[in-house]
Amino acid sequence: MTAAAVAARVTDPEMPMLTLADLGILRAVDESADGVVVTITPTYSGCPAMQTIRDDLTAALREAGYPRVEVRTVLTPAWTTDWISAAGRDKLAAAGISPPGAAPRRAAGPVPLTLAPSRRAVSCPQCGHPDTEEIAAFSATACRSLRRCPVCREPFEHVKEI
């Protein structure tokens, strides 16, 4: 297997239904005579999974016969949920997590303030009802908000658009 294929199969520790490739944080895998250089980007500045991801990448590549592995971090361009693949979105939905919509486009000028809970049209991953309410902008991780469906009454997590 190529180093790129091995790296692409490593999963995210906090959303293990997604591979690093699905999540869009795997930016490059370069193989050379000197070894493998894997380039990743963090989802959030404080993402506590980054160290585990580095270790998991190194371990998976070593096991696949690539003893020399260097994991590099790039901070720019900053990760956006738009980089989550179509397959990744399907896997999130199958796990009951509502995938993100399109990331907000910044207009010129100051970042706009949102004074009311976001009124994005997010459909319920359980029953498909098209309009759900936000309970909290943050949940088990910074990247997910907590929402509730008014029809089936089920709470669910939604990957926030950033």
Place this chain on the structure above:
Amino acid sequence: MSFDAAYEALTDHDDDARWAYGTGFADPLAGVDTTVPADVDRADLSAYCLALGDDALIMSHRLQQWVTRAPELEDELALANIALDLLGQARLLLSRAAEVEDAGRDEDVLAYQRDAAEFRNVRLAERTDADFAHLVARLLVFATWRLALLDRLTASGDPVLAAIGAKGVKEVTYHRDYAAQWVVRLGDGTPLSHERMQAAVDAVTPLIGELFRPHPTEVRLAAVAVAVDPSALRPEFDAVWAQVLKAATLRPAADVPDEADSGVSASVAQDGADRGGSSGGPAGAGRTDFAPDGGGRDGVHTAALADILAELQGVARSLPGSEW
């Protein structure tokens, strides 16, 4: 699975010992191109990264203290996540400060082995919160100011600061929304919540002025387009602050002197002879720089910072170099 096996499962893929108290993790800038632009003064750049990192580190710690004390589980999660974002920003900035300084220190040394007078955070970050209304007022001020700052930092001539800014903008946008929505909910709520929210707004107002006073380091770095001159952030801050207060049916606090000007900080016991007591109003109409006693950017802090550091650094200082 026995407890021992569970422990091994947590640690077996990584032979590196961890600090008992700290991160022990890879430098968060590992593999990032960290070249310093040629025309930038390294001491200034290091000091600037340290100040912005200290703001995030100390604010993060204060937010962490709310976990188990917030009104609802959802708010504990929100505050913990906001604290984590800021801790991530702090790690990047302290790592950058240490690397540019090039004196053999790292993020752990900077976080755990400095005394209060060596910290450069604004006093707003260290202030204790009397209640939840005080917390959301302080968080709104902090996030509004920091969002405006990070947004301009994306154009910094230092590529690492620009990248930290771009990432941080996305995060702090959510922090500001969270705080603003709570200020509106409490301000435009019951008579009691309105009264307490108003008291919190009044209490945080004397800490606002310090945020916009340029430190000489910031002035020099802004001149070479690396730092943001904080005085340029004031109009954006004032617009957001007024928008939220109006929606929350709150009034701006009466014209109060800035705390750093009025010499009321707990740790700065001065005789006040040159301060004009309470008769003069805000000191120094023509002021271009810090008040005589300085502010957090000069290492002049309140006793609240010493309390935070006692908690933050206690284990690291009592068991130096410990690993597990």
